[in-house]
Amino acid sequence: MTQPTDVETFEDLDPDAPEQEKVKVTVFNEEDGDEYHLRARITAGLKKVIDRLYDHKLRRERRPDDRLTCEQGGEDIFQFEDLTFEHYLAEGHCPKLEWLFVGGTGGA
């Protein structure tokens, strides 16, 4: 997997913040294979990135059967949305900040 290194490929949610204070989040949309790249200040809450994901990438409301998980290990992201990235990473969650988005699925 080739990750973009050029800051221009990441949508910057905190353009005024110093570069060294930013984190990069990659979201893989498992519905259509798209990838979204977002940057935010490390003191921002995860919710800021999640809200941007819905408002500007997925362009829809969040639904109860949506899943947003860490690519490595599958941990749910939504449960941590009130944490800042600083706390989230300090607690050892999803260090690569690569997330998977999956919408509702029916079956069985």
Add this chain to the structure above:
Amino acid sequence: MDLARVDPDVAAAAFAADLDALWRTGRPEQRRWSRTHLDRLTEIVHMPGRTSDGPAGLYHLRLYASHYGPHPVKVTFVEPETWAEPPEGSVWLPRLEPPNWFGLHVAYKYPDGHIAQLVCFSHSLDYYADHNPEPSQAWQQGTHTVAATLNRLYEVLGPPYHKGPNLPQERQE
């Protein structure tokens, strides 16, 4: 539910474009998937299984795109080389403890009376023969592509849902 077929030229073009776009992301390669092209509406995707103990088995998924775009592809677990539906207990079928949104029925009786495999989830065409999902779970053109179908299958063919092939595959190859 009787779903309308799509003009084969239109379905084939959309299917090829979406498969190619998915492959260009590099993720199928990262996940060790590969493809065999059969015809413009039919592709085999080879997908390794994983369990909590590591790699376990290789599955062959036939994707048939006769209704693709407005509807998902038809998905079938098939045997290698013949691409035929395997019988119950075949090594080419996974042992699953699936999530509540997925089922695999080897001999499903469809509403028209025919019996065939049903890969039962809302990103598989045959599911709609006998099911009506919640709107939030239904296939939606413009939101879903064949990536959704394959990514859900990848999830199910991994831990904690996949328990391995029915028997070690090398014993029946």
